[in-house]
Amino acid sequence: MTSGLDRRAELREFLRSRRARLRPEDVSLPSYGRRRVPGLRREELAQLAGVSYAYYARLEQGYGETMSAEVLDAVARALRLNDEERGHLIRLAQPERDATPQAVPPPQRLRPTVQHLLDTIGVPAYVVSRRLDVLGWNRLAAVVFGDWAQLPPQERNVARLIFLWPETRDRFVHPDGPARRVVGALRMNAGKSPADPHFASLIQELSQKSEEFRQLWARHEVSCGSAGESVRMRHPLVGEFDLVHEPLALPGGAPMRLTTYHAEPGSPSEEALRTLASWEMESRR
Structure with a gap:
């Protein structure tokens, strides 16, 4: 059977997709030069979140385990995530923070x-x-x-x-x-x-x-x-x-x-x- 999802890859692609939907003018940032890909650059998102570029880049590479709750919350605000998206970010970055972790269930039957x-x-x-x-x-x-x-x-x-x-x-x-x-x-x-x-x-x-x-x-x-x-x-x-x-x-x-x-x-x-x-x-x- 296929193994589970790659949590780090999911985190990486999720952050990139959320960053791609924001434009500099959406968040009151100046836009300089042509962009190879749509959306905010990593350094712009890091600036909005109040963290260093290297720190945010590590998160987007899939390494969220060492990030503080404050940093994840700041990134969520900078990306303008709704409650569902914010919960998804936290589960991917730090599954131990999830209040209701869900293990692989046995086959379910209806009562x-x-x-x-x-x-x-x-x-x-x-x-x-x-x-x-x-x-x-x-x-x-x-x-x-x-x-x-x-x-x-x-x-x-x-x-x-x-x-x-x-x-x-x-x-x-x-x-x-x-x-x-x-x-x-x-x-x-x-x-x-x-x-x-x-x-x-x-x-x-x-x-x-x-x-x-x-x-x-x-x-x-x-x-x-x-x-x-x-x-x-x-x-x-x-x-x-x-x-x-x-x-x-x-x-x-x-x-x-x-x-x-x-x-x-x-x-x-x-x-x-x-x-x-x-x-x-x-x-x-």
Whole structure:
């Protein structure tokens, strides 16, 4: 099996990508001469962070273990990192500072009570692991996103479904947004467990089979996704409709997340979802 991610390489590329998105005028610095690559130079970032060039260069080379918390915080401020990106920086530079270190987990199973919860929820819902493996779903989710029961368990992964399984991807009218969010979540979760070889294997497979994934992964974006975002779906029976997704962390054991999708009350989308629910019930009779 593929070994885990190279934490130092991840740190190096993450810092370079964040530096590349800033221009001197963005941070009130003068711009001198033509630049071979976009963004701030190392010395400019070091100046903004209040550290020496050599000190910052060592961090960008992947050696963050000896850096103080104050230096990392100063670099995060200079790079204008949000809370998710700052946490990612700290986990990569100094994993011992992470308040919730996550070891390589054993294979996860869904508790029967959680599956029962899924079955009783009246909206599309599914549960994923930290690796984004789909551990369970309800019948309405299968109607909306595609029948994942057709796939072997090892292929039921949200990232694989978005990038490699057309039946799920084609249900999104604008798949670029979900694809970007999935890559951001995958990078964030992989950063929490860089030693987990399953992350490295998944990333390697997706990079080999999907040019879109390769390009998104190279951006080094980090995000767990925003709750309450609306996604536009399509279904052969009802056409296009909008759903709002809400992710919820499940307590107990290894990290799992329940994601539900609902329609705005009284909207045409709610009527479309109700039609799909009725159709699914009729098909079981």
